[in-house]
Amino acid sequence: xxxxxxxxxxxxxxxxxxxxxxxxxxxxxxxxxxxxxxxxxxxxxxxxxxxxxxxxxxxxxxxxxxxxxxxxxxxxxxxxxxxxxxxxxxxxxxxxxxxxxxxxxxxxxxxxxxxxxxxxxxxxxxxxxxxxxxxxxxxxxxxxxxxxxxxxxxxxxxxxxxxxxxxxxxxxxxxxxxxxxxxxxxxxxxxxxxxxxxxxxxxxxxxxxxxxxxxxxxxxxxxxxxxxxxxxxxxxxxxxxxxxxxxxxxxxxxxxxxxxxxxxxxxxxxxxxxxxxxxxxxxxxxxxxxxxxxxxxxxxxxxxxxxxxxxxxxxxxxxxxxxxxxxxxxxxxxxxxxxxxxxxxxxxxxxxxxxxxxxxxxxxxxxxxxxxxxxxxxxxxxxxxxxxxxxxxxxxxxxxxxxxxxxxxxxxxxxxxxxxxxxxxxxxxxxxxxxxxxxxxxxxxxxxxxxxxxxxxxxxxxxxxxxxxxxxxxxxxxxxxxxxxxxxxxxxxxxxxxxxxxxxx
Amino acid sequence: xxxxxxxxxxxxxxxxxxxxxxxxxxxxxxxxxxxxxxxxxxxxxxxxxxxxxxxxxxxxxxxxxxxxxxxxxxxxxxxxxxxxxxxxxxxxxxxxxxxxxxxxxxxxxxxxxxxxxxxxxxxxxxxxxxxxxxxxxxxxxxxxxxxxxxxxxxxxxxxxxxxxxxxxxxxxxxxxxxxxxxxxxxxxxxxxxxxxxxxxxxxxxxxxxxxxxxxxxxxxxxxxxxxxxxxxxxxxxxxxxxxxxxxxxxxxxxxxxxxxxxxxxxxxxxxxxxxxxxxxxxxxxxxxxxxxxxxxxxxxxxxxxxxxxxxxxxxxxxxxxxxxxxxx
Numbered sequence: 001x002x003x004x005x006x007x008x009x010x011x012x013x014x015x016x017x018x019x020x021x022x023x024x025x026x027x028x029x030x031x032x033x034x035x036x037x038x039x040x041x042x043x044x045x046x047x048x049x050x051x052x053x054x055x056x057x058x059x060x061x062x063x064x065x066x067x068x069x070x071x072x073x074x075x076x077x078x079x080x081x082x083x084x085x086x087x088x089x090x091x092x093x094x095x096x097x098x099x100x101x102x103x104x105x106x107x108x109x110x111x112x113x114x115x116x117x118x119x120x121x122x123x124x125x126x127x128x129x130x131x132x133x134x135x136x137x138x139x140x141x142x143x144x145x146x147x148x149x150x151x152x153x154x155x156x157x158x159x160x161x162x163x164x165x166x167x168x169x170x171x172x173x174x175x176x177x178x179x180x181x182x183x184x185x186x187x188x189x190x191x192x193x194x195x196x197x198x199x200x201x202x203x204x205x206x207x208x209x210x211x212x213x214x215x216x217x218x219x220x221x222x223x224x225x226x227x228x229x230x231x232x233x234x235x236x237x238x239x240x241x242x243x244x245x246x247x248x249x250x251x252x253x254x255x256x257x258x259x260x261x262x263x264x265x266x267x268x269x270x271x272x273x274x275x276x277x278x279x280x281x282x283x284x285x286x287x288x289x290x291x292x293x294x295x296x297x298x299x300x301x302x303x304x305x306x307x308x309x310x311x312x313x314x315x316x317x318x319x320x321x322x323x324x325x326x327x328x329x330x331x332x333x334x335x336x337x338x339x340x341x342x343x344x345x346x347x348x349x350x351x352x353x354x355x356x357x358x359x360x361x362x363x364x365x366x367x368x369x370x371x372x373x374x375x376x377x378x379x380x381x382x383x384x385x386x387x388x389x390x391x392x393x394x395x396x397x398x399x400x401x402x403x404x405x406x407x408x409x410x411x412x413x414x415x416x417x418x419x420x421x422x423x424x425x426x427x428x429x430x431x432x433x434x435x436x437x438x439x440x441x442x443x444x445x446x447x448x449x450x451x452x453x454x455x456x457x458x459x460x461x462x463x464x465x466x467x468x469x470x471x472x473x474x475x476x477x478x479x480x481x482x483x484x485x486x487x488x489x490x491x492x493x494x495x496x497x498x499x500x501x502x503x504x505x
Numbered sequence: 506x507x508x509x510x511x512x513x514x515x516x517x518x519x520x521x522x523x524x525x526x527x528x529x530x531x532x533x534x535x536x537x538x539x540x541x542x543x544x545x546x547x548x549x550x551x552x553x554x555x556x557x558x559x560x561x562x563x564x565x566x567x568x569x570x571x572x573x574x575x576x577x578x579x580x581x582x583x584x585x586x587x588x589x590x591x592x593x594x595x596x597x598x599x600x601x602x603x604x605x606x607x608x609x610x611x612x613x614x615x616x617x618x619x620x621x622x623x624x625x626x627x628x629x630x631x632x633x634x635x636x637x638x639x640x641x642x643x644x645x646x647x648x649x650x651x652x653x654x655x656x657x658x659x660x661x662x663x664x665x666x667x668x669x670x671x672x673x674x675x676x677x678x679x680x681x682x683x684x685x686x687x688x689x690x691x692x693x694x695x696x697x698x699x700x701x702x703x704x705x706x707x708x709x710x711x712x713x714x715x716x717x718x719x720x721x722x723x724x725x726x727x728x729x730x731x732x733x734x735x736x737x738x739x740x741x742x743x744x745x746x747x748x749x750x751x752x753x754x755x756x757x758x759x760x761x762x763x764x765x766x767x768x769x770x771x772x773x774x775x776x777x778x779x780x781x782x783x784x785x786x787x788x789x790x791x792x793x794x795x796x797x798x799x800x801x802x803x804x805x806x807x808x809x810x811x812x813x814x815x816x817x818x819x820x821x822x823x824x825x826x827x828x829x830x831x832x833x
Contacts, residue, residue: 143700189662202575
């Protein structure tokens with residue numbers, strides 16, 4: 001109950017007009033940077049960080065974290081309306097969100113995305129509030145074998161639970177893993193596949209690839225089919241919002257499952273991106289009609305968004321308690337904390353109670369205010385669909401190019417983005433799924449490093465992946481998921497054998 | 506009368522010198538280039554300088570931090586190399602300027618950049634888990650007796666941390682498995698979680714876990730103890746950590762933190778930044794930062810800096826060669 005008292009104290013710190021105004025400003029700025037593909041949360045926060053140097057730490061972090069919430073909300077908007085994920089974790093939202101927009105249900109999809117974001121964050125904040133000390137000790141249990149097991153789990157769940165043909169998923173994933181190897185190899189300190197080019201030194205940036213694969217290729221496809229963006233003027237009203245909310249209880253299992261996955265992967269440092277994919281895949285696996293996913297099912301929006309936001313929020317916990325940022329944006333916030341003389345670490349919770357609880361209280365308030373703000377502005381964003389394609393397409397291409405350039409200030413990245421646009425177009429034509437490719441590109445080098453560090457540590461002994469209960473159960477689960485379709489069939493036929501026998505008996 | 510003459514002369518000299526100092530000023534925002542990831546020691550230094558310059562109005566143009574930590578920092582080096590003649594970019598350099606070209610054959614030479622000043626020297630400390638051996642001697646004995654080699658965490662491969670590990674091995678005969686992590690922060694938490702037995706982090710990288718009593722500082726790799734005597738943990742100050750030499754482990758290494766401009770900038774532009782960073786080193790923000798991070802104060806510029814860099818380059822080259830990390 002001590003936590004509750006401290007939280008109330010945090011609210012008392014926040015409830016001043018000045019803080020509330022800063023909060024609104026932060027949210028609007030955040031939504032704005034979230035909507036521009038490629039600019040996204042990390043860059044937005046980085047650009048605005050110097051603005052806060054003259055503020056006191058609490059006001060500054062409230063404003064910055066509200067930019068963060070805003071960017072999280074904003075990322076969903078472009079995913080749904082244009083099939084361009086603003087942040088890595090919005091990728092899974094495009095799977096069903098974009099088809100919904102094409103069917104003229106953009107408003108419904110957006111409402112679903114915002115609502116589930118809100119629910120996911122709320123669950124994570126509750127968790128942070130009451131479990132902070134316990135969770136930081138859980139995160140410490142993760143060494144290289146545990147990290148690798150989590151990445152393996154993500155990869156395996158993709159192959160085992162994916163809807164696409166298995167060989168195509170594996171091809172796509174392998175290509176992603178190959179490209180993830182470009183650049184400096186941390187373990188050996190050597191350059192790989194750079195062919196003497198200074199541009200390839202830094203490797204292939206994930207966001208550049210995603211903007212090309214999803215955004216540019218979508219424009220190419222649409223041009224070929226001579227269609228306008230297929231969304232129709234969506235009738236958005238309080239009625240739509242309420243009807244989505246009324247259906248919410250039906251999806252409580254999905255929401256709860258995704259929140260759980262999100263929180264779990266969020267506090268596992270670096271697991272935030274994996275969360276949205278896993279949330280989506282599991283929702284599909286446990287659905288009665290998995291085939292309807294990917295064709296505009298509202299549950300396909302609920303699942304990844306809830307998981308993404310639960311993990312995005314809980315990613316702040318390892319940052320505060322251990323100084324390990326769980327996401328790119330969290331890393332920039334970490335830099336900010338240090339400027340204000342607050343060193344993240346186990347003692348932050350003891351020495352700077354005002355600040356920590358002010359921040360946690362701002363997560364509650366920021367999310368409530370954010371939800372109201374985005375819902376009231378949904379009509380503005382959805383109306384973009386009514387603009388003719390010929391006018392919108394060049395704007396999207398330019399915005400994609402700016403986004404790709406801004407990530408590393410490199411002209412080369414724009415060419416790379418266009419290249420990926422063509423690759424994405426070809427992949428879509430020959431039916432190779434893009435998601436495993438992007439997943440492998442994001443997690444590939446981390447998984448590789450974790451694997452090789454485990455091997456160095458164990459002297460090359462594979463038993464290290466079953467060396468304790470935690471890593472053993474994750475690894476076993478990963479392998480079970482990989483062979484899930486086979487197991488599913490085997491159990492199915494076993495069941496059929498069993499039933500007639502029972503009847504006979 | 507003579508006094509008046511003297512002060513008048515001094516006054517004239519001062520007036521005359523003012524335009525010379527203010528000869529050039531940046532006309533657009535100055536980019537401070539960090540050759541490491543967000544939250545690392547270089548990034549923290551960049552943010553401190555950004556705040557010190559902004560709060561004390563040391564420059565009219567704003568300063569922006571630009572993170573170029575790709576390819577273990579090689580990205581930043583190539584970026585500076587290709588920005589020849591651009592006086593609006595300042596690199597925060599550390600020993601990677603000597604080591605990366607050797608280990609990964611990056612086509613880069615620090616002599617192609619314009620040196621501004623050396624602003625600090627960073628220490629290295631041998632740390633183990635708070636539940637591990639209590640002295641260097643016990644630690645080395647435990648490492649020798651262990652059935653599988655002790656795991657030593659560090660940042661990157663074939664860099665400062667890795668070189669230090671090799672030298673500890675050479676001096677003691679104990680064997681270590683070196684685990685290269687992406688950052689010092691990661692190496693710190695992995696030590697706390699007992700996934701490694703030890704690391705050779707900079708003081709700043711292990712500061713918070715040390716204060717929380719989760720790790721123990723065994724010795725500092727320098728000729729003399731760290732000068733700061735304010736208590737950092739409940740019982741210890743930085744000064745209380747013995748040197749490794751005192752503990753019978755004769756290994757020393759210090760890492761520079763220096764500022765560079767791209768090549769081919771004018772002498773006036775160089776002078777502006779020398780002056781700017783000299784002012785930065787006099788701010789309260791800088792002094793506070795140095796003590797908090799246990800950095801060794803130093804300010805070198807001009808000829809002194811060049812001499813320092815040449816000597817440091819030779820030293821690093823010989824260490825890298827001896828450790829067998831120079832790519833063929």
